Amino acid sequence: MLAVTAAVVGVASPAFAEPHADAKYCDNNDGIYYKSVGYPYGSQEIYGTKPELRTAGNNASAYGRAYLKAGDYFSIDRTNDKVPPSDPHYKQYTTSELAAKFGGDFTWHYCEKITPDGFVEYDRAPFDGWYNTRLIDGAHRGIRLCITRPSVSDKAVCVGENTSPGGWYVDNDDDSNDWFYIAPGSTTPDEPDPPSTSTSSLVAFQANTGFLFTRDANGAMVDTRYGMMRGTSPATSNGQVAFQANTGFLFTRATNGAMHDTQLGMMAGTSPSISGGQIAFQANTSLLFTRNMSTGKTVDLRLGLMAGTSPSIAGDTGSWRIAFQANDGFLYYRDSGGATVNTGFGMMRGTSPSIAKLSNGGYVIAFQANTGLLWILNSNGTGTDLRLGLMTDTSPAISASGTSWTIAFQANTGFLFTRNSAGSTVDTRYGMMAHTSPSVRGSRIVFQANDGFLYYRDGSSAAVNTAYGMMAGTNPAA
The missing domain is CATH 2.60.40 (Immunoglobulin-like)
Known part of the structure; x- marks a missing residue:
């Protein structure tokens, strides 16, 4: 049986004492006396x-x-x-x-x-x-x-x-080693020529060398030779890539392959999300930031995220919505119009939601609830328990086509599953690496299999082993 016993996903007041999470932010500042x-x-x-x-x-x-x-x-x-x-x-x-x-x-x-x-x-x-x-x-x-x-x-x-x-x-003793987040610098565009809205089949992943790799629609692999932070994963949209470099800063890669160091510090153990040139990420202040690749404009949204979790964004630079696990453990979203909404749904610690935009302008969010079960939040704010158990420390991915959607996730059996808006649930029988999550875009799913290699699966076709090894604990982006 895939489903596990459900508990009530309730609404509660934020607790001042934060729950434990795996991300740490440490400093070294020696003193005497x-x-x-x-x-x-x-x-x-x-x-x-x-x-x-x-x-x-x-x-x-x-x-x-x-x-x-x-x-x-x-x-x-x-x-x-x-x-x-x-x-x-x-x-x-x-x-x-x-x-x-x-x-x-x-x-x-x-x-x-x-x-x-x-x-x-x-x-x-x-x-x-x-x-x-x-x-x-x-x-x-x-x-x-x-x-x-x-x-x-x-x-x-x-x-x-x-x-x-x-x-x-x-205390009030000043010291030159005081650590702060990196303040936004210049608004130099990351992508001088914004991409078209056509879907790109570019795949990005952290290889087992620690470097960012990409794979294009023709199957050509590129080692960018840019190192990524341990335990983080890249994001891609329309040929653009965002990732946390091994410097701790947010980097972007334009459709022409040009790299840009934004000089914006990210929280350890977290990954950015990108959609249509708009980026969402957890800064090293633990607050939610967003950045427009076309203009370089970066905004601190002053919303705290749960340690060890990452936001998800859907839309484009003109209109977007970000879903995230707030530091009170609940699923929130923030849209480009300024609205911030606590959905009242509790999330499993150490997991992140995924959001997709529908053709009618609405949004749909998939997340692992604090029951360990897969939930969906529809545009009207209605939450639905899909009664499907997820593996610990993993997060679902969602992609929309028209007003329909497909979710890919690692079930609590260790296998890759899909669930679509028509109600069909499929056990692909492909084993996934522990502590990893798949990515889905359109009909393509990419994932780290339990042999450590990058696989992709188109529709109901057999999954293809690319024979490229991935870094443990990281996820590819489609």
């Missing part, structure tokens, strides 16, 4: 330990220390917004107090890299013992510590959520 921040640090007990937050006397360097059980995550958070210099520093705030300063939707980065000895780092505790977080720069930012114990809950438990003083500590 470290001292412990006082209550509630060293006093509040979380899962049997009392986390300590330590800051440097010569700068705003900070790190956390705690005794963890095997399997625990230990994060050090840092707000994206700065506390104004005129406000009190060397002070501790509750989340609500910072929300009063920054706005209720303020966001933060967090790093989950931990070390028991200062030499070897882990994403989560491999054994019981004392661990330190990475050192980060806390100048003028709120810093706090959180522990996640997956055997109990996916929600992080943070120090000082309901105490006075709170768990967010703000």
Whole structure:
């Protein structure tokens, strides 16, 4: 049986304590004369330990220390917004107090890299013992510590959520290594000659060399010799390509093959989406950005995304809609007219939605709900549970033709499945690589098979093995 037991996909208020996700954003900022921040640090007990937050006397360097059980995550958070210099520093705030300063939707980065000895780092505790977080720069930012114990809950438990003083500590020592997102630079167009609206069959993927490869309609493979960030995937539309380079910046590739470094930083572990020359991506601020390839105009939409997830865009530079998992775990969309909508549907952590535009101007979104089942959101806002289970850590892909649509996804059997708007579900019997997702455009599906090679399948034809190896954990783009 493919379907799994359903739970209610409900509406809830955003939680201040972010759930654990696999993406990390870390910093290194060494200091001297470290001292412990006082209550509630060293006093509040979380899962049997009392986390300590330590800051440097010569700068705003900070790190956390705690005794963890095997399997625990230990994060050090840092707000994206700065506390104004005129406000009190060397002070501790509750989340609500910072929300009063920054706005209720303020966001933060967090790093989950931990070390028991200062030499070897882990994403989560491999054994019981004392661990330190990475050192980060806390100048003028709120810093706090959180522990996640997956055997109990996916929600992080943070120090000082309901105490006075709170768990967010703000320092004011400036340091040249302070990290911020890369501000938008010039509006140099990525694509001087915008492409036509005709569909291109260009395929893009991260090869097992770490480089961006493309495959054209004639089957010709091109190694662009541009390195991609580990764990990320490219996007393509009408011959254009967008990807996160191994520098952490968003790069684009024009239809003529010209590369452009936008100098816009992306969040680690996330991938851009492109449609008709318009790009959506999670910046390294954790906020949703969009960029017009034709003009170079880049806009910070000031909407927080869930760590480790990527947005999906449909439409073109004139009219578009972006679907994304917000940092409260719900499916949202934002359109070019400025409307932002919380659909009220909860999404599975670590997964991303896919959106397609219909010929009547409406949009349809496919996503893995927090039940593990495939859902569809129609243009009228109606959500439908398709009763099909997806593999953990994978996301569906959707493509529209007229007012009809087709979804491709890795089922919880490990096989590539399709589901269309006519109600037909097909098990292709092609095994997919764990932790990867397919891409679909028109009748073509591209995917990383469980042998690690790039495959494509047109309609009901047999899938073709291109014999090109893909990087583990990445997805091709059609």
